[in-house]
Amino acid sequence: MRPRVPLSQSQRQQRQRVLAYLFIAVVMVVFIAPSVWMVLGSIQPNREITKDTPNFIPRNVTLANYERIATEPQFRTYFQNSLITTSATVLLSLVISIHAGYAFSRYRFVGKRLLMTGILSVQMFPKVAILITLFAFFARLELINTYEGLVLSHLSLTLPFSVWFMKAFIDSIPFELEEAALIDGAGRLRSIWQVVVPLCLPGIVSVAVYTFMLSWNDFVFALTLMSQDDMRTLPVGVNLSYIGQFQNDWSGMMALSTVASLPVVIMFILLQRFMIAGLTAGALKA
Amino acid sequence: MISARISALTARVRDALFVAFLTAPVIIALGLTVFYPIIDGIRTSFLEHTIRTRRDPFWNNYQNYIDLYESGDIETYFRTTVTYVVAVVLLSFVISFLLALALNNRLVVGRNLLRGLFLISWVIPTVVAAMLWVWMFQPQIGVINYILGEQLNLVEDSQNWLQHPRLSMAAIVMATVWREAPLMFILFLAGLQSIPQDLVEAAQMDGAGSLRVLRHITLPLMLPIIAIALLLITINSFQMFVVPYIMTGGGPVGRTTTLSIAAYEAAFTDFNTGEGAAIGVMWLVSLVFITLIVNLLISRTER
Numbered sequence: 336m337r338p339r340v341p342l343s344q345s346q347r348q349q350r351q352r353v354l355a356y357l358f359i360a361v362v363m364v365v366f367i368a369p370s371v372w373m374v375l376g377s378i379q380p381n382r383e384i385t386k387d388t389p390n391f392i393p394r395n396v397t398l399a400n401y402e403r404i405a406t407e408p409q410f411r412t413y414f415q416n417s418l419i420t421t422s423a424t425v426l427l428s429l430v431i432s433i434h435a436g437y438a439f440s441r442y443r444f445v446g447k448r449l450l451m452t453g454i455l456s457v458q459m460f461p462k463v464a465i466l467i468t469l470f471a472f473f474a475r476l477e478l479i480n481t482y483e484g485l486v487l488s489h490l491s492l493t494l495p496f497s498v499w500f501m502k503a504f505i506d507s508i509p510f511e512l513e514e515a516a517l518i519d520g521a522g523r524l525r526s527i528w529q530v531v532v533p534l535c536l537p538g539i540v541s542v543a544v545y546t547f548m549l550s551w552n553d554f555v556f557a558l559t560l561m562s563q564d565d566m567r568t569l570p571v572g573v574n575l576s577y578i579g580q581f582q583n584d585w586s587g588m589m590a591l592s593t594v595a596s597l598p599v600v601i602m603f604i605l606l607q608r609f610m611i612a613g614l615t616a617g618a619l620k621a
Numbered sequence: 622m623i624s625a626r627i628s629a630l631t632a633r634v635r636d637a638l639f640v641a642f643l644t645a646p647v648i649i650a651l652g653l654t655v656f657y658p659i660i661d662g663i664r665t666s667f668l669e670h671t672i673r674t675r676r677d678p679f680w681n682n683y684q685n686y687i688d689l690y691e692s693g694d695i696e697t698y699f700r701t702t703v704t705y706v707v708a709v710v711l712l713s714f715v716i717s718f719l720l721a722l723a724l725n726n727r728l729v730v731g732r733n734l735l736r737g738l739f740l741i742s743w744v745i746p747t748v749v750a751a752m753l754w755v756w757m758f759q760p761q762i763g764v765i766n767y768i769l770g771e772q773l774n775l776v777e778d779s780q781n782w783l784q785h786p787r788l789s790m791a792a793i794v795m796a797t798v799w800r801e802a803p804l805m806f807i808l809f810l811a812g813l814q815s816i817p818q819d820l821v822e823a824a825q826m827d828g829a830g831s832l833r834v835l836r837h838i839t840l841p842l843m844l845p846i847i848a849i850a851l852l853l854i855t856i857n858s859f860q861m862f863v864v865p866y867i868m869t870g871g872g873p874v875g876r877t878t879t880l881s882i883a884a885y886e887a888a889f890t891d892f893n894t895g896e897g898a899a900i901g902v903m904w905l906v907s908l909v910f911i912t913l914i915v916n917l918l919i920s921r922t923e924r
Binding site (some may be wrong): 352356367373386393442571589 | 628632636640643647653655656658661665716719720722724726738740746747751752754755757761762763767803807830833844856859860862863870880884885889897898901903904908912
């Protein structure tokens, strides 16, 4: 063996750089490969991807799996239900959190700290445990199998983050900018929507993307609160077709999985900048 | 004088009404969907409330808790959950911290692109992630057995991961880390980027090696972020339902039955709402406890 000689500065940097690249390469492959594998599985016939030796390079590329999904009306229903629930959740979360965030940022009132801590603490409550009694409660209110019920339950996923985040964002907007509008006789509510909201746009985009992801991702609320087949959302549909028409049909499963991922992945790629800035700022402040 | 006071008073009343108007929706929404169900759940956990009793739920002298305790079930659920959570948190922490350190290096080209790619597994729905791993773990046709078994000879041929007494846990941990680690990674990267670069350069000028910079500058400055990230991912994995539900269904023979699976099955498969609620209450209490301890630790390190 070579005797250990102290490495010079540049040698040390060189070695560090090689190690860093090696580590990045390994982790990246492990983390990116499964998503690529999913897409590759979705564009091949099922018999090609269920052989004992996997094809790392597809030989038979086809879009037949996607055609099947597009023509079956049931999948369109799932997709539609997901889209309706998610858009309603995003819109409601935005309005509610802009209003509440404004109140928390601009006013001092009794019980403010308690209320804010209460809202934040929602994140740590176990959802499945809540769901047990929520289900019975919603059944009494006849909210099972309704969009209203599912959207309401999704608000419990989105509001803690969005209210805290909007509060922090409005904090960073100087009150002086509102004063001019208020002196001109605009009410507080008009000042929120005409002065504060336009200044908050980057924050609003972050909240919208993040709440979209949370609502689109939900499985357990949709599984229990929507039992009728024509009310099911896409994540539940993915799970059901695994026991249903895509049993042992992995290429069909992967095509459906890709379709279920596309809206969030596209949104993420387009708005990544806002998303990451918002998420880190939100976590740091909370 | 009096009129000035009256107008000040009306202004305050108006402000109070406006604040009430602004905050009412969030209070109502979370009250209905979170706080009322929790209180009702605590009540239900003391009731005999099953499909078998065929009468109105009635007080059963803590029987739900006694049953869970005496059968040893609750201990098993907690042990399974803690194993899962600790494995997920540790693995995610090590991977994402090292990756954040490596990518924070200015010498690495294309790190924004790499960061974006790494986050894709965190963006796709959890159900999709779980399903994808079920496919990759298939005994005969799965790619994992092909690589680890046939190519590297690390596992038996046609190993049935999801039905194996110990490997089933490893499988759900891997899938969860794959989906959750990127979240930790973004927080760490943001934290590293906020460390003043001149501090690091000054230390290097004084002859400090990378390990010493890491220990004496990076780690202390990152401590608050590390604490928050750990808390966040602990809470997330403590709550995780989708991955075990889809990949193993809690099996084989309860080896991956975490608290979320146990509570769900008690309430929605066995229709024993009282027992499900009792599991939920003990679960909630332990989460509140963990959060309090971590908050205490954070406030102490900040001082």
